[in-house]
Amino acid sequence: MDPKIMASFLELNNIEKLQHDSKSFHNDIPMSAVSNPLSFKAEAPVLNNYFFKNKDIFIRKHNRFAPYPMHTHTFLEMNYMLRGSADERVDGEHIHLSEGDLLLLDVGCKHAIAALGENDVMVNILFRDQDISIRMLNDMRRNRSVLYEFLLNRTIKKQNIRKFMLFQHNDRNDEVRSTLDHIIVEYFQPREFSNSIIKNYLSILMTQLVRNYNVRAKEISESQRIVLKVLRDITNHYRNISLESEAKKYNYNKNYLSNVFKKEAGKTFSTALTQQRLIHARSMVTSTTMPISDIIEAIGMSNKNFFYKKYNEQYNSSPGQDRANAESDALSKKL
Known part of the structure; x- marks a missing residue:
């Protein structure tokens, strides 16, 4: 000071x-x-x-x-x-x-x-x-x-x-x-x-x-503990993670892990993984000029129609609209 x-x-x-x-x-x-x-x-x-x-x-x-x-x-x-x-x-x-x-x-x-x-x-x-x-x-x-x-x-x-x-x-x-x-x-x-x-x-x-700012979980149960581990893996390895690989990693039955995850997280493993991929997709859409098709591949998704559908559901807009808005905002700041 x-x-x-x-x-x-x-x-x-x-x-x-x-x-x-x-x-x-x-x-x-x-x-x-x-x-x-x-x-x-x-x-x-x-x-x-x-x-x-x-x-x-x-x-x-x-x-x-x-x-x-x-x-x-x-x-x-x-x-x-x-x-x-x-x-x-x-x-x-x-x-x-x-x-x-x-x-x-x-x-x-x-x-x-x-x-x-x-x-x-x-x-x-x-x-x-x-x-x-x-x-x-x-x-x-x-x-x-x-x-x-x-x-x-x-x-x-x-x-x-x-x-x-x-x-x-x-x-x-x-x-x-x-x-x-x-x-x-x-x-x-x-x-x-x-x-x-x-x-x-x-x-x-x-x-x-x-x-x-770190948010800390307090007084967590064993089932919540495993869900936290899986969520951290989704956050860090969203490109190539799967429920099968997580079940094998933590020595759980796949169906059991799926049920525990949905109960504690309030959503399926697949939904959580898609949301995490879309978070990174939107970041790339708004901060780079990378083609959307390349972004889809970079986040670990292959079905373009599924990507556009879920993107719109999560952000109530399209990748094209978000990129145009980001470019417009950047231009206005320069002016």
């Missing part, structure tokens, strides 16, 4: 001076930023789009020395722990943030933040892009592989989708922290085209979060 920006974050502002002396919360948000002003004392207030005005993104340091009361908002929020640590209460759960961690809060997510210490620096990043949500990130992750879809369905109830995600920092995802630092620098040291650069960084950040 830029030393000047870090120094400014560590410097006490007027609200922090008050909170430091009184050890109690002092509101720095005008009533015009609250959708239901009367709720400030009665219940969790809803913060509206006041912060954005003519901007797509709003960034500020979280004030230290006093707990921030329970609240919610009409926009997506990131709590980025730039330095030190913090504790939050998020939708009834206790969340601990260490340095480098990022907490993503969806629209309507209730959360409160415990008092930060003198050396704790949390940066709040707010943005109002209605196309970005927890559900969108789930869909992005799901489109990585059929394995992710299975894990997500185990950890997220469809009727009660979690309204937050915790991205914990480790040595493998320093790229996420680097991108966040770039966003903060562009915001607090604006130059020509900073707003456009920040918006592009946000797109990169979303993709990096998906790439670096």
Whole structure:
């Protein structure tokens, strides 16, 4: 992080001076930023789009020395722990943030933040892009592989989708922290085209979060364990894998493995394999000029009619339409 920006974050502002002396919360948000002003004392207030005005993104340091009361908002929020640590209460759960961690809060997510210490620096990043949500990130992750879809369905109830995600920092995802630092620098040291650069960084950040976020299966049974192994094999070896080869590999009867897979994964082995192949096919369709016939062969399929039928069922479009849209998007960005 830029030393000047870090120094400014560590410097006490007027609200922090008050909170430091009184050890109690002092509101720095005008009533015009609250959708239901009367709720400030009665219940969790809803913060509206006041912060954005003519901007797509709003960034500020979280004030230290006093707990921030329970609240919610009409926009997506990131709590980025730039330095030190913090504790939050998020939708009834206790969340601990260490340095480098990022907490993503969806629209309507209730959360409160415990008092930060003198050396704790949390940066709040707010943005109002209605196309970005927890559900969108789930869909992005799901489109990585059929394995992710299975894990997500185990950890997220469809009727009660979690309204937050915790991205914990480790040595493998320093790229996420680097991108966040770039966003903060562009915001607090604006130059020509900073707003456009920040918006592009946000797109990169979303993709990096998906790439670096691991979904872990907990308390799995023996049958789920074998299905996870098969799903990983489908993800890694989709071109030439088969149910027969998997049954032989894990020393199971083919019919038994087929039944267990369908019960636990909610789909047949063949369906999961086709979905994984189509994920890679679409990636090649939209990012290369490879002929569709070559793509079909590259993903391990041979029946062209079957490929086009399943592609349309999975993506509600044709390979030709997706390629044309991708080329159009690339052209518009150049212009």
